[in-house]
Amino acid sequence: xxxxxxxxxxxxxxxxxxxPVVTVEFPYVVRHAHQNARVSLRNxxxxxxxxxxxxxxxxxxxxxxxxxxxxxxEKAPKTSRGVIFEARVNSFxxxxxxxxxxxxxxxxxxxxxxxxDKNFVLPRQDTKHLTLDLVHRPRTFRRDQGxxx
Amino acid sequence: MIExxxxxxxxxxxxxxxKRGFEERPLxxxxxxxxxxxxxxxxxxxxxxxxxxxxxxxxxxxxxxMDLEIPKRTQFVRSLLNELNRLVWLATxxxxxxxxxxxxxxxxxxxxLREKVFVIQEEITGGRILPQALTIGGCRRxxxxxxxxxxxxxxxxxxxxxxxxxxxxxxxxxxxxxxKNLMVVDASLVEKLGxxxxxxxxxxxxxxxxxxxxxxxxxxIEFNIFSRQGGDAQARFHVALDEVGGTLSLLDQLLxxxxxxxxxxxxxxxxxxxxxxxxxxxAKGPVIAAVEVTGQEVVSSLRLxxxxxxxxxxxxxxxxxxxxxxxxxxFASLGVGAEESEI
Numbered sequence: 001x002x003x004x005x006x007x008x009x010x011x012x013x014x015x016x017x018x019x020p021v022v023t024v025e026f027p028y029v030v031r032h033a034h035q036n037a038r039v040s041l042r043n044x045x046x047x048x049x050x051x052x053x054x055x056x057x058x059x060x061x062x063x064x065x066x067x068x069x070x071x072x073x074e075k076a077p078k079t080s081r082g083v084i085f086e087a088r089v090n091s092f093x094x095x096x097x098x099x100x101x102x103x104x105x106x107x108x109x110x111x112x113x114x115x116x117d118k119n120f121v122l123p124r125q126d127t128k129h130l131t132l133d134l135v136h137r138p139r140t141f142r143r144d145q146g147x148x149x
Numbered sequence: 150m151i152e153x154x155x156x157x158x159x160x161x162x163x164x165x166x167x168k169r170g171f172e173e174r175p176l177x178x179x180x181x182x183x184x185x186x187x188x189x190x191x192x193x194x195x196x197x198x199x200x201x202x203x204x205x206x207x208x209x210x211x212x213x214x215m216d217l218e219i220p221k222r223t224q225f226v227r228s229l230l231n232e233l234n235r236l237v238w239l240a241t242x243x244x245x246x247x248x249x250x251x252x253x254x255x256x257x258x259x260x261x262l263r264e265k266v267f268v269i270q271e272e273i274t275g276g277r278i279l280p281q282a283l284t285i286g287g288c289r290r291x292x293x294x295x296x297x298x299x300x301x302x303x304x305x306x307x308x309x310x311x312x313x314x315x316x317x318x319x320x321x322x323x324x325x326x327x328x329k330n331l332m333v334v335d336a337s338l339v340e341k342l343g344x345x346x347x348x349x350x351x352x353x354x355x356x357x358x359x360x361x362x363x364x365x366x367x368x369x370i371e372f373n374i375f376s377r378q379g380g381d382a383q384a385r386f387h388v389a390l391d392e393v394g395g396t397l398s399l400l401d402q403l404l405x406x407x408x409x410x411x412x413x414x415x416x417x418x419x420x421x422x423x424x425x426x427x428x429x430x431x432a433k434g435p436v437i438a439a440v441e442v443t444g445q446e447v448v449s450s451l452r453l454x455x456x457x458x459x460x461x462x463x464x465x466x467x468x469x470x471x472x473x474x475x476x477x478x479x480f481a482s483l484g485v486g487a488e489e490s491e492i
Contacts, residue, residue, distance in 0.1 A: 001322055008321055012254060015317055022261050034268075036290070038275040059187050102190045102281055103289070116275060 033118040038101040040117040043092055043134045047079045047113035050087030054105035054114055062098035063105060066091040079111050089135060096121045097130040153480075157473050165468035165476065167461075180451050185211050185420065186285055188451070193279040195436075195453050198241055201227075201234040202431030203453060204283040206438035209364060209427025211285055214420045214442050220412030221366070223287045228366040229300065229403050230274065230282050231429060235396050236266045236307075238432035239389050242347070242484045246386055247318070249481040250327060258314055262307065269303045286415030292407070301404055308397055315390065328383035332467065332479035335380060342463070344456050346434025347392065347484055350376045351384035358428045358435035365429075370402045382482035389484075392432060420446050433457060433484055457485040 024031055033039060050067040067087035070076040076085045106114050124130055154166040176195060180188050192207045193200035205227055212219065240263035248256040267277050273296055274280035274289070282289055318324060336352045338344065345356045355374045359367040375391035377384035420442045427438040434456035441450040464485070468476060 004320060004322055008317075012317055015258065015313065016254060019258065019261075022264070034272040034275075036273075036275040037271050037277070057187075059183055059191065100279075101276070102187075103275065104187060104190060107289070 035118065036116070037118045038103050038116045040096070040101075040119055040121050041094060041099070041105070041134070042115055042117040042119075044113045044115075045089060045092075045135065047111045048089055048092075049079060049083055049085045049111055049113075050089045051110060053108045053110065057104045057108040059102065059104065060098045060100060062095040064091070064093040064095075065089060066093075079113075081111065083111055092134040093131055094134060095131045097127040153476075155473065155476065160472055160474070162468055162471050162473050162476055165465050167464055167480075177451060181448055185417065185446075185448070188448070189283050189285065190281040192438075192453065193276075193281055196431075196433075196455065197278055198238045199234060199431035199433060199436060199455075200279050201231045201282060202429040202436040203438075204281070205231060205365070205429035206427040206436045206453065207440070207451075208283045208285060209429065210425040210438040210440040211420070211427075211448075213427065214423065214425045214440060215285065215418040216421065217286050217415050217418065219286065219415060222291070222408045222410065222412050223415075225366040225403055225407040226288050226292055227283065228370075229292075229400065229407070230270075230280065230288070231365065231431070232396050232400050232403065233266060233270060233273075233300075234280075235432040236393065237263055237270075239393050239396070240266065242389050242432070243318075243386070243393075245481045245484075246328075246382075246478070247324075249478045250324060252324075255314070255317055258317070262310055262314060265303070265307055265310075269300065272299065285417045291411055297404055297407060300400070304397065304400055304404075311393065311397070318390075324386075325383060327478065328386055328482065329381060331382040331475055332471070332482055333379070333381045334467075334483075342456070342459050344434070344460055346432070346456050347385050347388045348456070349434070350374065350392075351388045352380035353378045358430040362428050362435070364427075366403060366406070369406060370399060372399050372402075382479065385482050385484070389432075396432075420448070431455070460485055 050065070052065055052067070055063045055065050067089045069087045070085060073084060078084055101116075103116060106116055109115075121130065121132065152168040154164075154168070155162060156164040176191075180191055183191060188211070189204050189208050192203045195203040240259050244256045244259045244263070247259065270280055271277040273292070274282040276282070334344070334348055334352050336354050339349045339352045339354045345354070345358075349356055353376055355376045357374045358364070359372070360374060372395060375388055375395055377388055422442050422444060425440045425442065427440075428435050430436075437454045439450075439452045439454070440448055443449040460483075464483075468479065471479060
């Protein structure tokens with residue numbers, strides 16, 4: 001019995017030494033996020049037609065879009081695939097305090113302008129500051145470059 | 150966090166009142182208001198440690214209402230995701246038991262293993278803890294080129310580390326002595342409550358919905374159901390250890406047999422009225438989804454059941470008369486609070 005215990009203690013000490021360190025000193029050391037990781041959202045406004053489908057699909061209603069319809073279809077710009085813009089997006093606000101990263105908004109986007117982003121949204125002291133307007137470049141944490149405005 | 154009110158008489162536990170919280174989960178109400186595809190994404194929150202099983206059970210219920218036939222490759226992908234997810238629950242369970250025993254190093258090491266499963270889960274599905282991987286008629290993201298190799302590579306590394314961890318707990322006389330004859334659960338009680346999962350298997354009740362109610366790719370795979378006869382904490386601990394080995398071998402088979410051709414995605418159809426069920430086997434036992442559809446596209450009632458829920462009302466009685474110092478370990482060994490410890 002005693003021998004088995006001593007052997008086990010030795011095994012455990014050995015595993016402690018052999019086990020690699022798994023914690024990282026965030027934000028000085030940042031781990032690589034996978035390409036498909038659903039961490040945040042980004043929108044390419046050159047492709048966003050202002051159809052509001054993402055806003056309707058969001059189950060927690062965390063997307064709020066303010067847009068202005070084009071007066072004539074002829075004057076409306078087109079996406080790279082030739083889809084005519086429905087409206088000009090003036091504000092594309094996402095409340096990241098409510099967002100559950102379900103990705104349903106990305107699924108319904110007809111032009112693929114809305115996509116999952118692997119860059120973290122910067123933590124804030126107050127949750128009200130977690131509502132970001134994607135039209136104006138949000139403050140994000142880029143894993144490779146650190147914080148940026 | 151779980152709060153328990155204990156009344157002791159000397160060293161003996163007279164009454165135990167465990168407050169669980171989330172008794173009336175508002176999740177049902179939230180889900181009933183959503184569209185079918187949204188429901189599947191949201192049902193992950195039923196249990197953060199068995200999200201795939203919850204999604205799959207609900208997807209099966211909704212798919213049977215739509216009368217959809219799911220392609221074979223999709224079934225394999227779903228089964229793969231479910232098996233990976235089972236490792237998460239089992240690692241948490243083992244970590245919880247060893248943590249209660251005061252073996253912190255062992256706990257941390259098994260949680261490191263769990264973290265590796267989360268990493269591969271995030272890589273494949275995009276979600277680290279709540280993958281939201283399934284949709285009606287398929288998976289949100291089919292296995293892309295190279296994903297099978299990624300999972301295989303993960304398994305090779307994980308298996309080695311698992312064996313190293315196993316060496317640390319196997320043949321530990323103190324661990325065995327503490328768990329032996331602790332909180333014995335009778336097979337009759339298991340059958341009465343439908344308390345399947347590791348508790349049932351440790352008591353000799355070999356019910357596993359992967360065998361008895363075949364779903365996904367499980368009919369194409371050969372596997373055994375691990376069981377013990379003791380019904381005590383030691384038997385449950387060993388069943389959990391065996392289950393990890395079983396899951397690893399199942400994952401190997403699934404990766405070998407997965408069809409290479411990608412099938413066309415099944416399109417959703419209107420929901421037909423009626424009462425529909427779906428079952429998926431998670432590590433804690435089968436998760437059962439029941440959906441009642443009235444009229445077209447209207448889910449009037451939705452419920453999810455897992456063995457843990459049925460057991461909570463009688464848990465208080467089980468602890469009566471046991472030694473106070475054993476309470477925490479006995480509770481951890483049942484595995485009913487694994488998900489609550491996460492919340």
